[in-house]
Amino acid sequence: MTQPGPLALSPAMSDALARWLETEAATRDRSSHTITAYRADLLAFLSFLGGYSGEAATPKSLAGLKQADMRAFAASERARGLGARSLARRQSAIRSFLRWISDREGYDLSPALSARSPKFARSLPRPLTxxxxxxxxxxxxxxxxxxxxxxxxxxxxxxxxxxxxxxxxxxxxxxxxxxxxxxxxxxxxxxxxxxxxxxxxxxxxxxxxxxxxxxxxxxxxxxxxxxxxxxxxxxxxxxxxxxxxxxxxxxxxxxxxxxxxxxxxxxxxxxxxxxxxxxxxxxxxxxxxxxxxxxxxxxxxxxxxxxxxxx
Structure with missing residues (x-):
């Protein structure tokens, strides 16, 4: 059976995402490149949730996130060819957003936050002699x-x-x-x-x-x-x-x-x-x-x- 495609974000979720990105830029001095990457990471995740559940993700719907949902997203990204390093970075951004929204809305998202990131071998810097x-x-x-x-x-x-x-x-x-x-x-x-x-x-x-x-x-x-x-x-x-x-x-x-x-x-x-x-x-x-x-x-x-x- 064909999986439904990702759904558009709800207005409430779009607003929450914009506010989180503004907070990251203002309080953590994130560069414009980092903010752009974070936006792409969260859009990928939230769009996946929309297709996975059959309805657009909302801040309220995130309260029910489970570890299995996070694993399903990771499996989907790996199936698309995303490498372990890129997936780990993407999941780090997602966890930051989830921690922020759990504090803001009073949700207990510990089941979702307990999902582990993939392990990868850190590449060595390539200096010049x-x-x-x-x-x-x-x-x-x-x-x-x-x-x-x-x-x-x-x-x-x-x-x-x-x-x-x-x-x-x-x-x-x-x-x-x-x-x-x-x-x-x-x-x-x-x-x-x-x-x-x-x-x-x-x-x-x-x-x-x-x-x-x-x-x-x-x-x-x-x-x-x-x-x-x-x-x-x-x-x-x-x-x-x-x-x-x-x-x-x-x-x-x-x-x-x-x-x-x-x-x-x-x-x-x-x-x-x-x-x-x-x-x-x-x-x-x-x-x-x-x-x-x-x-x-x-x-x-x-x-x-x-x-x-x-x-």
Whole structure:
């Protein structure tokens, strides 16, 4: 027998979903990309419930959710080809919404919330080696016909590699943040602030860019400007690194975020402790930082195998 298709959301459910997303954006400082992903996750879930039960989901109908309903949704998503990692992320968003609505409406949703997420092997970050990172910056420095644009891209990438910033954090810097002192105060995810040491090489790269930049340094304007004077878009930096990647034969994983990974792994290899690296990266949980120990171990084993090949 053919299963009925998903039904449209009820007005009450649409309103509840919009309010939850607004709450996530306002109180948890979720990015626009995260909010878009959460909306897609919940729409998939609520649409499934509509088709599964034969009537549009409402806030009231959620009160009767059981663990079996959550398992049925997970089975449906896996049948559609959704991987374990993506399903776990989707279920995390759903649980957040269910906790919010249970507090708001006074429901006991513990049966549904007790459903387990699928286990998956966390993939290791793909950092660049120090030589690869330096080679990439060298290529970027000569890979644009406009000198100040090339200097700008190098300065941004130097911040990512030298300070472990997310690209969004680097591009949110304003004119008032310059000149850098011994450290920068960075506001990251969840509006958590952290102090990040700044190396002289980073200051020199930014100073070189500013000396060539045609736009004046203004306290309330972006530190890193696009060619039209607005705040630089991260996609432009990605394009510059993509060109360098092609010139050097680096893997597709050589992205701006890989420079942040490189900061962490190079620091760990030099003897940095995990707790300090956690603070420098702005991770809320140490378990997030611990993934870099796997990278260090993997690199060690790679060197070992190269030195001691099996016959």
């Amino acid at each position: 120090p030589v690869q990172a330096q080679d990439a910056l060298d290529v970027v420095s000569t890979n644009h016909e406009t000198p100040w644009v090339a200097a700008r891209d190098v300065a941004v990438m130097t911040l990512l590699w030298g300070c472990g910033l997310r690209i969004s954090e680097a591009l949110q810097l304003n004119g008032r943040d310059w000149p850098f002192r011994d450290s920068l105060t960075i506001t990251g995810k969840g509006k958590r602030q952290r102090q990040v040491p700044v190396l002289p090489v980073t200051c020199n790269a930014v100073a070189q860019y500013l000396s060539l930049c045609p736009w004046p340094l203004e306290a309330d304007a972006a530190l890193f400007r696009g060619v039209r004077g607005g705040r630089l878009d991260g996609g432009i930096v990605s394009q510059a690194l993509r060109r360098a990647r092609a010139a050097l034969g680096l893997p597709p994983t050589a992205t701006p975020h890989a420079l942040r990974h490189s900061f962490a792994t190079h620091l760990l290899a030099a003897g940095g402790d995990l707790r300090t690296i956690q603070e420098l990266l702005g991770h809320a949980s140490l378990s997030t930082t611990q993934v870099y120990t796997g990278v260090d171990d993997a690199q060690l084993m790679s060197v070992y195998r190269a030195a001691h090949p099996r016959s």
